[in-house]
Amino acid sequence: MSSPRFPIPQGTLDMLILQILALEPAHGYGIAQRLEQISKSVVQVNQGSLYPALHRLEQKEWLQSEWKQSETGREAKFYALTRTGRKQLAVEKDSWARLTGAVQLIFNEGSK
């Protein structure tokens, strides 16, 4: 259980946020909880860096936000993916897959 946790790779947080929001709109805390689940097992997410990332993505118009009532009854800022955000997610997933594929190929080559 207590295997060492990796810092999340540069630029990956944005992709993860986009991925989480692709399922349904969520507020910052909700996203943090989902990240928490992932991070518990493998990577380490500084929750403080979550908000700059959210605002950056909103600035790029990949996310849009709206104040809505949350499950606890309080108003919370909900983020949702925009059309360009969805496109961006596809692009990033694709390049991620190609990168890991390539890395895998090299590993395979090396272990032959």
Add this chain to the structure above:
Amino acid sequence: MKQLLNWFRRRGLEGGLDRELQYHFDRRVADFVASGLTEPEARRQATLELGGPAQVREEVRDVWLTQWLRDFAYDLRFSLRSFQRSPSFTATALLSLALGIGATTAIYSLVDQVLLHALPVREPERLVLVDWKGDQVANGFGSYNLMSYPICMDLQQQDRVFEGVLCRAATTVNLSTGGDYKPAAAEIVSGSYFTVLGVGASLGRVLGNDDDRAFGADPVVVLAYDFWRTQLASDPNVVGRKVLVNQHPMTVAGVAAAEFRGIDVGEVPSLWIPASMSAKAIPGFGQLLDRRTRWMQVLGRLRPDMTLARAQTGLEPWFRAMRDEDTRRAGFPTITAERRQRYFASTLELTPAPQGHSSLRRRLSQPLWVLLAATAVLLGLACLNVAGLFLARGSARGREISTRLALGASRGRIGRQLLADSMLLALAGGALGAALAPLAIRGLIAFLPRDAAPNALEASIDWRLLSFAFLTSVAAGVLSGFAPALHAGRSSLMSSLRERGDSAFGGVRLRKAIVTLQIAFTLVLVIGAALFVRTLTELMAKGPGFATSSLISFGIDPRRSGYSQENTGRLIRRIHDEVRNSPSTVTSGVARFQLLTGGSWNNPMTILANGRIATDRDVNENSITPGFLATLGARIVAGRDFDERDSRPEGEARPEGQAGYRSAIVNESFVKRYLAGRNVLGTLICEGSGPDAKPNIEIVGVVSDFSYRGIREESEQVFYPMFEGRGSGGNFYVRVRGTSESAAQTIRSIIRGADPALPVGYFRTLDEQVNRALNTERMLAALSGSFGIVALLLSLVGLYGVMAFVVTKRTREIGIRLALGATRTSALWLVLRDALMMITAGTALALPSVWALGRLIEAQLFGVKPTDAITIAGASLTLAAVALGAALIPAYRASKVNPTDALRFE
């Protein structure tokens, strides 16, 4: 842009962020508490996890703002360095923009000062000009929008509409503050003037209603601040002092507020005189309370809740009743039914007058807008030029940009960099332009006429002008950076990295489009310049209709120095006799009214020739001495000039109640319009067109036409002998021997000898007078001409640049063509064809706009139509020839391409 917006709404953003973080924190704490931690421990844990709200906030703020600013600062530094590396490029671009922005700022400064600037008074936006549209059945003197003093008093009673009403008239008085008499501009005003405007005193008090009670009872004046400062050395004890206005002592009540310079930007008064003293300010004027004498402008201050439309309808009942009452008043002239109808059809028109009233504005508004439009075109041209230069540099920098793109810079980032380049350049150009603008403005103001009253125009830079220059610079920066930035964002990375010198033709297309536009803009300016220059030359060629060389003029007004009507005549005769007999004089004459000032004495007239003819428009009148026409060199076409027979001997009274003229001379235009084919000599005429007019003045001569009001005008004129009827004036015209300077000296000593206290109103040669009469035309011709030349230069540089670029790009192609047997001429033609196409396209773009813009300047032209084929063809051909000349150099280079070298280049 978004980041910039964020800066303005950051308070809202901060609030949202705080709420957002608080929500996160509270949820986290709640979760920890639920999992069994104590509240303080849960808080500590949550804070630890979030990494401190202050830090998060800081980072988010970075996202909003600083990232962008950092980038921008970096861009600017980078631009600065790259400009340092290419000084000639930078200098050319900077100069183009400084020229464009400086010229636009200078003209805008005049537009602002003459046309737009509101008076420095309380709530100027509530001021309106009240104007009578239609026939007032009244005699007028003065400039425009004239009404009588009693009407102003009536309007003051309309307090449901107006908070207050003022009236004013500009005049010139002979003023002495202790020393010599000097002509000084004065404003004759109603007692309400300062109250209505809301202008106070900087010393003593301003005029109030108590100063304008009874005719002749209130000898007080208020001095203008500038006059007090310059002429009285800011004397703190000036209040209560006596000054002499046309030899009448008046007491200084105070000095007006420093920033207030009257309500006419073109005529700044030195002092204000209450209307009750008008008879002293205007010698011989006794019609203050006469409803049939219109001579003042009326301005009102609307009540706060009043709109213009409601005010106009609100005044209607009073206006109707007033006209009804007027016709029943004693002294209302007998008029024809038709004229009566016109009188009753009059309307009262209110127009917003936050800028006050000015005849300078009326005269200059069209020329100034025309010039502003021309400078805008010039600025556009400069921007295009810089855009072209940027593109040229962009292609030279292609490698650098491609490398940056390859290293991961976004296209937006590169585009922004280029935009930062042009923005920096434009702001620097703007600063340079704004620094040069005062010089240009001073030059422009020098074109404007200046009489006793100085104008209030200043060559200073205020914040309005600075913000105008700044906005113009930003616009210029965006305009000149847009195309290159767009181009950089579009060009393909692969192709430009691969580039060897024969691809990237996308850039060429854009640059050709820019040059085409430049040619179109230039043609518009060149045609405009040609039209204005032709207007000026036509007017100069036409001239005033008399020879101006060695002709000088000067004016005296003895009535303003306390002379009675009889004594004035005596003095003028005496001075004229001495001037005529002076050895430096060839011939001389005197006229009641000065020539070429824009004004005249005019009236409708009645002619008795086979029945009565009433003139269909006003005839310009003047009274003159024998010898006046000969002095000007005007020809007597028929009959005779005046001689001693026509003047009553000195001392003989003219018949009571009559104008008193017995003889008149008319000009050829008069004959052509009213007496063509008839026997002119002996025909009887008289002033006025009513049924009561009795033609009893005999025409004794016909004289050739010459200008009276201005050079443009062709008018009917009638001359009466001086010293006969009412009013003699002292406008002397002297044809001199030798230099005009030495003659002037002789004449001045003659005047001093006649009366040492008599000031000379003006003293100038007729050449000078003609120049003054043409100064608007001269300004238009000089400015549009220089704009045309600058435009030509700019578009030449642009065209040359593009063609040189094209030739460099196509060297290999041309080499191959030559190697395959193409002739040198065909290579030449290859390049010239391109240039010709751009010229043709530019001309095709320009001509429709010339046609459209021509209507706007039609009123400013003389002797040439805005669609004048010769002018347009001439301008187009000149432009085409010059542009082809510019293209010939690169074309020649193309024809000299050595095939072997060109191919080895690869």
